[in-house]
Structure formats: structure tokens, C-alpha cells
Amino acid sequence: MAIDTLAPTSTSPAVAAAPRFSRRDRLVLFVLCAAQFMVALDFSVLNVALPVLGPDLGMSQSALQWAVTAFALPSGGFLLLFGRVGDLFGRRRMFLGGLGLFAAASVLATFAWDPASFLAGRALQGIGAAAVVPTGMSLLTTTFAEGPRRDRALAVFGTLLSLGFTVGMVLGGVLTEAFGWRSTMGLLTLFALIVLPLAPGLLPESRTPRRPRLDVPGAVTVTGGLLALIYALSTAAERGFGGTDVVVTLVAGLGLLTAFVAVESRTAQPLISLAMLRRQTVAWGNLGGLVTFSMMTTVVFVLTLYLQETLHLSALATGLSFGLQGAVAAVTGTLVPKVIARIGAHRTLVVSLLWQGVVTATLVLLGTGGAWVWLAVPANAVIVVGHMGAIIAYGATATAGVTDAEQGLATGLVTSSQQLGITLGIPLLGVLATTSADLVTGVRTVIAVDAALVLAAALMIGAGLRTRKARAGRA
Template identity: 75%
Template structure:
């Protein structure tokens, strides 16, 4: 088992059910360097999700991308980054997580440079797709390296708390930094920043990270890999496109149906394969099934809140883009605070109870946004969404711990692949499923209230379901 030895012996770990533990041991110097490399890579990928969004209106005319084609700047990244997560997580398990992590960093850095230097739409979209492919290798292998490097208990709780905080902060920083850099240096600087980030992280990684893989290397489940990757690609394409054009398009309906059929075929293949890509008994474990359900809902519903709240602040209240950015800046600051508090809460009451409590808090605070009025409510929106984001981050950290707790090292890549796939699919499906309701009825304010009410109900219902599902020990 490839793990680093912490600088001090780990204290008895808290169980996921909430047994109280002593204060977490300090991280040693090498531990901090390893954590820096892994978290910096995750932060870089999170930054890429949002840094380009505010640059799209400038990027389109510069490259000759029409308004209808701008969605591909986002979709070209989302397709491979979500579609290949499970496959790359398993490849890392079998053939070496460190090796695949380094390859992903190299691809991501080169692709960012290509996107920054793009001379036409094809070159830019190729760079974005390769960025997504690199991210699909970085995210699951980086998280599985983290969970196999830091033993289960207080050290892993702290490491995942820091990682989750930087993940959330990366989205917020990306939105603010993208606007500043686009205005001052041009949109290409946003992609150049990611290439520069890679040049800082990549040289440090080989000497710090341990290699780890499954001791007895079974054959890769090719039929399972083909069906799950194809199914996820089709599903993400359909939902990403529906976010822009609705579900009426023929291509959306065909790819959505294809995605569902391929994922159904994947389940059938896995039930018959001697060495499946995903163990179906593993998926039936309460911590895996209900932990990922909580993760899926917290990501999907929070992305929807941010989307409709942006519409409300700018189009209903008439706030400027800068003022709206300040609202989400406050959200980012409190997310950092939540990242320091969440491991302490988990140490006291356990990851499972923290997950349920965080989902309930996110749902109640989303419901509080219904108190905003058509002509006022910026202060209430700022406070409620910032506190909801604290609960959201608590759910992110606790669902990752819930899913990976008790999973042997040789299956950590699969477990973390499920965690990150849940995250990507959650981010992708929220806006198409609910967010479009805010813009299709003609009454924007009424649509926003409808979406917030449904969002809150879904999160609260999920909190109840996850709480019941996790009551039994695995």
C-alpha cells in the first residue's frame, strides 16, 4: 500500500457515525507539500470551470464564434471532463495513479497553451476538449492519491476539508479573476494563466507523490468502459445543450435516449463481467449509494441557485455585474470559513450526520431566498446564499468522506471516480432541469421563485432520504 508516513501518529479516527475523536495531528512538511500539489491541481481544474465564463462575450467575436456556437466553449470541456472520469479513475487503479495524474497535468497544460494561442475556432475548441480530457485524468487520480496518502481519520478529514475549500474557492475566484483579466489583458490571458499554473505544479509532483496501483492487475473491463463512457458523454451533451436550447431539439432527445440506453447496457454488462469496471455490490453499499445521492443533489441544486440568483440580481433588481460579483465574493469568503469548520464538525458528529445536516441547512436557506421581493432583497440574497454555500461546502466534504470511508486502497480510484463523476453530472444537470423554468414562462421573477421553491423542496427531501438511508451501518 503506497502511503506517506505522517509526521505524527494519527489519533484514533472518528467513525462516519459520529464517535468523537481527539484533535487531529499536525501535518508534516512533506505532507503539506503533497497536499499543496494535489490541491493546487484540483484548484486549477475548478478555476477552469468558471474563469472563461465572463470572457465568452469577448471571445466569440474575436475568434468568429457565433452566439449559438459559444456554448461549445463550455460543452467541449464538459464532455470529456465528465465522460472519462470513471474510466480514468479505474485506469489509475490498475496501471498507476501517479503516472496518470502526471500525464493529465501535461495534457492540461499543453491544451491550455493551445487555447490561449488559438488562431481559429477549431484550434480553440480542440484546446478546450483536451483540457477536459486532462481534467478527467487529474481529478479522480488526484483525489485517490489524497485518500491513499492520508490514512482514514483526522488527517484525511483535514486534507479533504482543504481540498473541498479550494474546489469551492476555485469557482468563485475564477468568476472574479476572469472578469478582471479579460478587461485588462484580454480573454487569452485566462487560458495562459492555466498553462502557467501547470508549469508551477508539474515539476513538483514527480518527486513528492507516491505511486500506487492495484497489486493484482485484472484486465480492464472494455465493454463496461465503452458503455459507461459513451453513456456519460451522451448524457452530458444532451443536458449541456438543453441548458442553451431546451429539450425540444432532435439532437438533444436522441443523445438523451442514447445516454440512458448505454448506461442501462453498462449495468447489464457489469452484472455479468468477471472483473467489472464498477462493482455493482459496491454501488449497493449504503455509504456509496446515499453518499453519492447527497453529492449529486447538493451540486445540482446549488448550481441552479447561483444561476437563477444571478438573473434575479441583474435583471430584476438591476444590479451591475460588479455588484453581483460582490454578492458571490461574499459567498466565496464564507465557503473558506466553512472549509475550516467542516472537519471539526465531522470530527464531532461524523461525516454521515454532517452530510444530512448540511443538506437540510442548504435546503432551508434556499427556501429563505423566497423572502426576496421584486424591488428589493439584495441583502437577504447575499446573506442567505452565503450561508447556504457554507452548508453546501459541508455537504461536499462530508459526502466525499462518506463515499470513500471503508473502501480498500485498491478501489479508491473507483470510489473517488464516482465522487467526481457525481460532482460533474450534478453541476451539469441542475440548470437544464430546473434553471430553464426561470426563463421560459415570460415572468422572470415568478420563474425564479418557482425554481427556488422546487430547489429547496428537492434538497430537503434528499436530506430526509439520505438520513434514512445512512442510518444502518454498512
């Protein structure tokens, strides 16, 4: 693809004029974004309810991590497989099937009578989410053509994704305080039942023009590898990396993912096109997505611990403190497409990551006194300006110049970066907070590592895409 697709385009009449959506476009966008919002909500709405949920269902403190992990394992592990199945047999069909499963699983989780029934509901929610997320993104990028319309659609999509995670924190505290933990799962049921009747009549069917064979060896190795890796990191966040099960599954996960790369390099019809990953816009764009999601969810996680355990805020007050972040995200989401139109998606991605990294670094100053809430809460809100810019810009960067026939492959990578970032960030760095001598030291350590990784990624992406532009200019 030509690098021109990522260059500033403010002089183009097509960009200068605000893209207009028809009534049907708005309804399609509503359905796709509401489903994405619902899944993002599921990642966070239960967090502040866990201390109440455990005694009610008879779950021990050490077992509570599975309330989150039971959802995260299948939602991250099956993403690529279900995205590809949607490409082959119909993205709309897969989207509706996942949405129906998510609704039924949410009912089961709402009325769970013991730990086994609750965890089964959470796992089935994760499987449904793994079908909804990649097919929903593919339906969006095939419905809205590349350019201002897609940028605006991605802006709405990304804003609601960020809001879903943030609003989940707020609603989790409010609902648990007012109605108990079951109301958090009931809210997800309500969302699914609103979207499900609207989707069949609005969403067009979409699949690849020709139907290649499903890459079964690739599907088995990547799904098994991701499941093992997510299990290992999630368990390590609770018990450390010394356990035999953690070491075995970590080695198995890395081995399976290595085997997956080998399989994909040899198969004629791969689950992930390594040739597509060699496109620098795709590779660097997805790295930006993986970093912004993983590092921002980690910040939210450690700040939640810090506010409750160190500053002694209640679950309700902690949840409400994230409301400012949600408001900033909503405003930022409306402005980012204009920035992309002026300076290009790749530059917006780099600047946004730099912003996220620099503001995150200020949180290393946090101390034990109550006055530190005046740094923690505003900084958390300001970080989201960069985070929102990166969310929208990485999707635009990683799908630019990709044909409709390849959108399933490209958006499968985009959604995998998103979901894996959300899933892996907390286990990867959260263990530094939970295993430190004291919580404040652990939080500072996590924040320092988090900020360094974001800034390093920004510099690498900026250098990588500049190199590509220079090569294109010499061609």
C-alpha cells in the same frame, strides 16, 4: 464495514488531538489541491467573459454555450474510464499525463485564433481534467489514512474545490475587465505550469495490488452514455427539449447507461463495482455529493443571470459579489472536520443538506427591485455553509471503511458524483430559467425545485443511513 466508522468519535484520543501533517504531507496536499482548484476554476472563470469572447472570436450567441459544453462533455464523460485506467496502470502517471495535457490545452485556448481552435483547446482541457480529478482524489485517499488525517485533508480539498468555482466567478469578471477574456485561459495555464514541475518528485506511484483486465464494454457504454446525456442536457438548456438531436442523444444516453448497468452486473472485473454501490454508506454518500454539487452550481448560475439581467449589475460587480461566498467557504472548511469528529460524517452530511435546502428556499422571494440584492448576495454566502459541510462529509462517508485496494473504485464514484453534479445541474434546471415567460419567474421556479430536491435528498439519506445503523445494531 462496521457502522462504528460513522459514529460520533469525540471521546477518542486520536480524534481529540488535531492531526499533524509533515512538511512533505503539506506539499503533497498542496499539489493535489492546487490541481483540483485549477479544474474547479475552469468550470466558472469563463462564465462572465462569454459576452466579450463571442464577438472577438466570431461566435454567435447560440454557439457560446459550447465554450462551456466543450469542456463539460469530456470532463464528465471520461471520468470513470480514466479513473480506472489510473488504478490499473498508475494513478501518478495518469495524473501527470492529464496535468500536462491540461497545460498544453490551456495554451491553445489562450491563443486561439478562431472558434474551432478555441473549442479544441476547451475539449482537450476537459480530457485532461477527466484524468486529473479521479486520480488526484485516489492519490489523496491512499496517501492519508482513514481517520482525522484524511478528514482534515478532505476538508482542505473540499474547501479549495468550492473556492475554485467561486473564485473563478470573481476572477473571471476582474480579469476580463482588466485584460480581456484571454487572460482567464492564461490563468489556467499559469496554474498548470506551477503544479506540473512539483508533482513528479512529491507524489508516490499508486495502483491496485493486482492488475485486472480493463472492462472495455463497460468503459464504452458508460463513456458514450455520459457524453450523450451531457450533450443532450447542455443543448436542451439552450434550445429546449424539442430538438431532434436532443431527443436522440437523450434516448441514446439513457440506453447506453442502462446497458452499462447490465454489463457491470455480469463482468468479473467491472469498471464500477455494483457490490460497492450496495454499501449504503457509499450509495447514500455519493447521492449527497451529486445533489449538493448539482444544486449549488445551479443556484450560482441563476443568480448570475438574475444579478446581471434583472438587477443590471456589471460583469465585474457580479463577479465580486461572489467574494463573500468564497470567504464563508474558507472559514467553514476549517470548522467542518471538528463537526464530523463530534457527530459523525453521515450526520454532518444530512444536517448540511438541510441547511443548504432551507437557505436556498429563501431565494424564492426575489423580486425585480434593486433592493433584492441584499437578499441575493448574503443568502448565496450563507448557503455555502451547508454546501461546504456536505462536500466534506460526503467524501468522508463514501470512502469510510474502503480498503486501499478499493480506493480507486470508491474515489472514482466520489469524483464522478462531484463532476457530474457540476456538469449536469445547470443543464437540468437551468432550462427552467431560460425558457420561462420572464427571468424572475424562471429563477423563482428553479430555486423552488432546487431547494425541494436538496431537502428530499437530506431526508432520504438520513433515513437510509439510520436504517443501516439499526440493522447493524441487530446483527
